[in-house]
Amino acid sequence: METVTNQLVSIEKPEIVAPPDWQPVIIGILCNWCSYAGSDLTGTSRLQYPPNIRIIRVPCSSRVDTWFLIKSLQTTADGVLVSGCHPGDCHYISGNYFARRRFLVTKKLLNFVGFHENRIQFSWVSAAEGPKFAKVVSKVTEDIKKLGPLHLYKKENFEK
């Protein structure tokens, strides 16, 4: 099949120059049963990860409405990370399969309208994967630092 949707060109010129002390804000939406427990384990094992992530706990990755991602990008976030259980491990059996579909479409659509693909990221982190969680957060933070602050469609730019 001829594909058009997998060939988006995503080179980004920084939109605005970041102030020297700028730190990105990343909204991390984690599922209660795997990824949140995984992030807990990261903490209890005293692994270091960047403090840029602001964690929100949700019951399941399929609770993550596409709207949450749009709202995050529109308000404070420079990037969003959503994390849930590995396929097959969902506490509610199939929640993450539904979520996976929505995530792909949301990511592609936001990329289509002008957000760099690295601003919206997803991961599967199980309750036993503390080190993986630290790695994921470091990677996302690195990616977003490279892209610089997000100012596109920010609410405060318009409400004066």
Added chain:
Amino acid sequence: MDYTKQIQEIATRLFAEDKIDVFVGYRLTGFDDNQVPALIRESKDVPLLVFNQKSVFNLSNYLKNDHTRNKRVGLVVKGCDSRSLNLLLTESQVKREKLYVVGIACEGVVDDAGQKMQNCLECMVPAAVVYDELLGEANMERRFIINADIQDMAAKELVQRREYFEEVFENCIRCNACRHSCPLCYCAKCCIDQETATLYNGANTTSSAFHALMTWSLHLAGRCVDCRNCEKACPSHLPLHLFHKWNERVIYENFQEHLAGVHEGDRGAFYKYSMQDPDDFIM
């Protein structure tokens, strides 16, 4: 493609047999050869009904208002309209036994300038898929042409796409006509109203338009049937089909060639899943 006579006959018959309370069809505006939807309640009004290549609107949108809800309704549907009707049936918004559906094997409709509309040139399912009676040839050819606009847009760089869409969001006046005209947007409380402009909150901004149009198009992802009611209704003439065609294509390519509303009982793409769904974009 002129089924005026046949539709008038069917409507007369249905009223005579007392099978319907209201017939939803098209009539002329009275000023020019453009048409508007018509709700016919008595057989004496039946001669107003027309159907030809100017019958552009998707009438399944009129199943959700007080004039038709819980009534026995006769309805004219083209191919795309029948797909949205199919979804409304699957999503329990209308009852099949209350409907008498006149399906059309559609040869395409034209815009104000008399040109065939883009969605009709690319039409996948021209013949109605739900009907009690079909006018025209049932086995019309189905095709899948990739929308040229999204191909052009996808070939551009991120910065160019961003500039283009910034202008789109800037020109949206947040009137919500796109949502109201969409047959598949029937929620009593709609979440994009959260940022609808009022006199006080000054929410009519590019930011709120971004929020609303993105949320809206994602609610239609895997359900939109490309009837372009939304685009016809938009007072700013925004290219809303770009969002919908893009989503449709992403879903078609990645989720087992899903097409909304073609099969009876088939739900939107987000209401099912498969083990083969792509996983490579997830860390």
